[in-house]
Amino acid sequence: MNPPFERQAVLPLAGLYVFRMLGLFMVLPVLSLYGQSYQGATPALLGLALGVYGFSQAMLQIPFGFLSDKIGRKPMIAFGLILFGLGSVVAATADSVYGLILGRFLQGCGAIASVIMALVADLTAEENRTKAMALIGASIGVSFALALILGPLVTESVGLSGLFWATAGFSIVGLWLLWRRVPQPPPLRQPKDREWRTVLRDAELWRLNFGIFALHFVLMAAFIVLPRYLELNGWGREVHGWIYLPVMLLSFLAMLPFMILGERMGKVKLVYTSAIGLLLCVQLGLWGLSGSAVTAVVALFAFFMAFNLLEATLPSWVSKVASPELKGTATGVYSTWQFTGAFLGGAVGGWVLQVAGMAAVFGLCAVVLLLWLIVSLFQTPPAKPVRYSVRLPKEGDQLALQGLAEMPGVKQVTWVDSDCVALVQVDGRTFNTALLASYEWRPAESV
Template identity: 30%
Template sequence: MQNNIINGAICGYMMRAFDKNQFRILSLVSVTIGLRTLGLFMVLPIFTLYGEKFTGSYLLIGTALGAYGITMALFQTSLGRLSDRYGRKLIISIGIATFIIGNLICADPINIYGLILGRLVEGAGAVSSAGIALVHESVPVNRRNISDAIIGVAIGLSFMLGVIVGPLLATIFNYSSIFVIAAIIGAISFIPLWKVKETKKEKMFKIKAHIDSKLAVISIISFFIYFYMIVFYLYLPVFSLKYFPVSRFYEFLIPVVFIAGIIGLAIARPADKNKTVLFSLVSLIVLLISVPLFFLNTHVTDVTYFALSVAGFYSGYIISETVFPTLITRLAPKNSYGGNLGFYTSMQHAGVFFGAVVGGLLIIKVNHDIPIMIIIFTLFVFSIVLLYFITQFREIYLSNNVE
C-alpha cells in the first residue's frame, strides 16, 4: 500500500514536471540505477556474517565491505569524462558488466582476499556520474532538483527493498547466493538502459579536465556525507536488533523511507526556484542533528526515538542527494558534466571506503559509539563552514553555467 502511494506521488511529480521524452529518460535511468544499487544493498545486512566464513579479522571484513567504495572513487571521474566523449550508454553498459563480474567473484571468493578482490571489481563499474549527467542533459535546468530527488528516492527504495529481501533470500538459499542474485539483477538493468535514446550531441562532448575549486569543496562535503552514510549502515543492524530481528526491519524502514522520500520530493520544487543553497544548508543541519540522535540509541530504549533518529538521517541524506548534484551542474560547464559529476561521486565513494575502515576500527578497538559520533558531528560542522566559504549562503544562479 505504502509503495503504491510512493510510486503514485513520484509519477504525479514526473508527469507534471517533464514532457513525455524527459519522463521516459528519467524513468529508465532511475530504474537502471535503482536495480544496480539494489544489488549493492541486498548484501549489507548479511555481509559481516558472510565475511566470517573466511576470516576472524573484522578489520579485513570491514575492508571488504568498503572496498567497492575505493574503486568507485578511483573510476568515477575517469569514466565520467569518458562518457562526455564516447556517450553515456556505452560507459554505463561497461560499468554494469563490471558490476556483474565482481558479484560473481564475491559469490565464490575462496578466501577473504578473493572477497576483497570481488568487491574491488564490483566498484570499478562506477557509472553514477554518467547516469546523472544523462538525466541532467535531458531535463530542463530548473527541473534538475526534482529529477535528482526522484533518482534519490529510487535509490532509497532500493535500499529498503534490499535490506528486506537480502536476509530473507539468505535464509531460503545461502549467503553466497545473494551475490549471484545481485549479478542477475545487474544483467536485468541492461534492459531499461538499452531503451534510452541517446542523442548525437550527448556523444560529441569533449573531455574537460579542469575541476573548479568550488566544485572540489562541494565534493569534499559529499565525502563527509557518505562517510556518515556507510557508518550509519554499519551501525544500523546493531541498533535495530534491539527492537526487531533482521527479518522484520521493514516494519520501521518502510514508513521512515516513505516520509523521507516525500520530504525530498516536497523540497525539490522550492529548491529549483533559486533555493538550492538554502536547502543544501538545511540538509547538512538535519544530518548534523541526526548524528547524536542516532548514536545515542545505545542509551535509549524507546522504539519511537529510534525511528525518529533513522528518519532524521534519511531526510537529511535524501535532501542532500536532491540539491548537491544541482550545485555541481550549476557551477560546471555543460560539456563537462560527466567529468565534474565523476569527481563529485569519486569523493562520495572515497567517503564510503574510509568510513567503513574508520568505523570498523573504532568498533573493534573502542567498542562504543561516542568517538565515531564526535568525529562525524565535527565533520558536519566543518561542512557547514565549507558551504559558507563557497556560497556565503547565497544562491548560485544558472547563469554561471556556460557551454
C-alpha cells in the same frame, strides 16, 4: 526538452539504479555472517571483501566520467554494467575469501555512478534536474530498504553464491533498460573543449565535493552504530528492515516541499544549509540525549529526510556549476569523493566505536557536519537558467551552432528539432542579448 521526454529518460535510469544498487546492498546484512564459510575467511578479510568495492569505485569514477565526455555516456554505462556482472560471476563461483575479494573488486570496477549523473543532466532541463536527482535518490533509498529485507531471505534460501548469481542477473536487466528504454541525449554543441584540469581548479566544485564526502562519511559512520542503537531502544534486528522501508518512503515525501521551495522560490542555499543543520542536530541529539523506541525512529526519519534532500541537491548543483563539456569529468571527481567518504566513514567510524564507544561515533559525525556547515556558508547558489529559442539560417547549421556556443555567457547550445531552431542556455548574469541581433530569437518557454 519537454517533461514527457524527461520522464521517459529518468524513469529507466532510476530503474537501472534500483537493480544495480539492490544487488550491492543485499550483501551488506549477510556477508559477515555467511562469509565465514569461505576458505581462509577472517573478520578482517571479510571486512576487506565488503569495503574493497568502495575502493575500486573511488579509483575509477574519474576515468569513467572523463571517457564518457569523449566517447559517450551509454557505452561507458554498458561497459560498467558488464564489469559489474563479471565481478558477480567471479564472486558467485568463489570458494575462498580471496576469490570473493576479487569478485567484489571487479563489481566496484563498474564505476558508472558519475556517468549516470552526467546522463541525467544531459537529458533534463536545469529547473527539473533536482527533481530528477531526487527520483534517482529515492530509488537508491528504496533499494537499500528492500535489500535489508531481501538479502537475508535470499541468502537463507540459496546461499551467498545464489545471491551473487542474482546480482549478475540484475546487470543483464540493467543493460536491457539502458539500450531499450533510455533515450539518446539530444545532440549538444558546447564551447570549445577546455582542459579537464579546470575541474580541479574550481573552488565551487570543491565545496560540493567536500559536501558529498561529508554526507557519505556520516552515512557510513552512523550506520555502524544506528542498527545497534535501534536494538538498544527496543527494536529487534528482525524488524529493522520494516522500519527502514516506511521511514525512507515517508522521509522522501517530507523533503519534497523543501526541494520545491529551493528550486522554484530561489532558496536553494537556505534549504541546503538548513538540511545540513538538521543532520547536525540529529547527531548531537543521538550523542547527548537518552533515547527511546519513539525517539529512535524520529531521529531516523529526520536523518533520512535531510539525507535525501542533500543527496538530490548536491549532484544537481554540480551539474549546473560544471561546464557542459566537462560534466562527466566533474561528476567523476564528485563521485570519487563520495565513495572515499563512504570508505573512510566506515573505517574511521569502526575504529572510533572500538576505542571510544557509540556516543563518540555520533560526536565524530557532528564534528564533520559542523565543518561542512561552515564550508556551505561560502557557497554561491547557481544562477537561474535562462534559455532562448534561436532560429538558424538552415537546418543543423554547424557553423551557426558553433558561433552561438562561443558567445560570451553561453553555457550550452542544443539543436532541438528539424525546424532550424536551437535552444541556447546562457548565464543570465553575464549574457548580453545584443549578441543575438543577427538571429530571429525569443525567450524559450519554461519547462
